[in-house]
Amino acid sequence: MSSGELSLVILIIIGLVGRSPIIATAASFLMVLKLSSLERFFPMLERRGLELGLLFLTISVLVPFASGKISGKDILLLLTTLSGAVALAGGALATYMNGKGLEMLRVEPHMVVGLVVGSIIGIVFLRGIPVGPLMAAAITALLMKIIYIVSKIF
Helix, strand or coil: CCHHHHHHHHHHHHHHHCCCHHHHHHHHHHHHHHHCCCHHHHHHHHHHHHHHHHHHHHHHHHHHHHHCCCCHHHHHHHHHCHHHHHHHHHHHHHHHHHHHHHHHHHHCCCHHHHHHHHHHHHHHHHCCCCCCHHHHHHHHHHHHHHHHHHHHHC
16 A cells, blocks of 8 residues: 555545544545546646635535525625625635735645645544635735744844
8 A cells, every 4th residue: 555545544534533524535536536547637636626626615605696595685785784894804805815825835835735734633623614725825824924023023
């Protein structure tokens, strides 16, 4: 058994024990590709998987618009209530931070290992939901900036 296969088996077990079907399913999917000699798809999945995941996440968020569950009145409330304004600011801030996280990953691609392991720890032990390494990278970039600023002060 190769180290890649062993890593996937460990992730499958962690996903099952930690009751994280997403980790177990993702690792199982990759194991099937590996054992089926379809590893040639790994670079494409690595390169485009995040985009595909974000596409499906965005589709799921936009379904209420398409189904008519969100009306013009709901959008007006967004602009006229405190919670709506805060949600608008939160969405804008999150996308800005994601952009900073993507920049950090381009400059320091080795950080992906820490993001993945940290995400697995968060899923298994903190019952978190994996929305993607981009937000983890955004938070990491923010924390790195805070550490940089604090280190300059002291």
